[in-house]
Amino acid sequence: MSEQPQITPSTRATATASGREQRVADTFVALADTLVDDFDVLEFLHMLCDQCVELLQVSAAGVILLDEHGGLRMAAASSERAELLEVFAVQNEDGPCIDCVRTGAPSASADLTADAFRWPRFAAAAHECGFHAVQAVPMRLRRQVIGVLTLLKADSNGVHDASTRLGQALADVATIGMLQQRAIGNADLLAEQLQTALNSRIIIEQAKGVLSVHSNNLDMDAAFTALRGYARSHHQRLSDLARSVADGTASIPEILAHHT
Known part of the structure; x- marks a missing residue:
């Protein structure tokens, strides 16, 4: 040996x-x-x-x-x-x-x-x-x-x-x-991107709240993990997915499955 x-x-x-x-x-x-x-x-x-x-x-x-x-x-x-x-x-x-x-x-x-x-x-x-x-x-x-x-x-x-x-x-x-x-x-691109990101954060907060309400014990950190995990696995922009959650057009159960 x-x-x-x-x-x-x-x-x-x-x-x-x-x-x-x-x-x-x-x-x-x-x-x-x-x-x-x-x-x-x-x-x-x-x-x-x-x-x-x-x-x-x-x-x-x-x-x-x-x-x-x-x-x-x-x-x-x-x-x-x-x-x-x-x-x-x-x-x-x-x-x-x-x-x-x-x-x-x-x-x-x-x-x-x-x-x-x-x-x-x-x-x-x-x-x-x-x-x-x-x-x-x-x-x-x-x-x-x-x-x-x-x-x-x-x-x-x-x-x-x-x-x-x-x-x-x-x-x-x-x-x-x-x-x-x-x-x-162009000269305004960065400002536009940063402003869009800052505005999108509000939508993400709303989406986290929606996911939390639709689950029994999901805290806000876990809700964000689910949102981000689904966006990555489906090649979606985080802000776009958050907007669809906030306006009720996304599949909440499918997104919640990504919180672990």
Whole structure:
């Protein structure tokens, strides 16, 4: 019988690091592949948030964008709690994410309880949502800021420097890709796409509510998972499917089957 190779902590760590590097590479490829003509901005931003949670050792992530009038709007989040917190930050104009998008510079708190004096309303809301540390990185190309990527942690030991750097790299790739769409088309393309995405988010919230009402115990996160899963498997735009759910023309049972 041939001798089996010995698995040591060192080889296990090497395999783990190699696997993570592959996931990072796959994520950048996926972000690039999504940026085709007429790409779905909302799906793109949700994928960005999900990959941040997957790769950066954070509990949740969210994106806030500047709309065509310079106002702030919550665009995407990896969970319902993160979405609620980002909406709260926009409504109250308080938090590291707001500072980040206004200044174009990263803003962070390793312990929001200790930093409550800086962002009193945001810190209290974050605590209610189960988050105790935050890192906000700008979605910016040179002087042009289009939004902010917010990384949230449930514990209060801050977001690691390596995760922050990778988060900034992901935000940079997303920003470059979205700005590139404007260069491909006309000067108003990006503004139109972002505004459409922000308007579509309202329809998605309505669709999540419809799916939740039509099920016995489906929460809003699971409702979104079902909506997104059905859209992907049937090659539909997320916003188009949400609109058909909201207006009652979609098959609710078929969509709900995708929530696991």
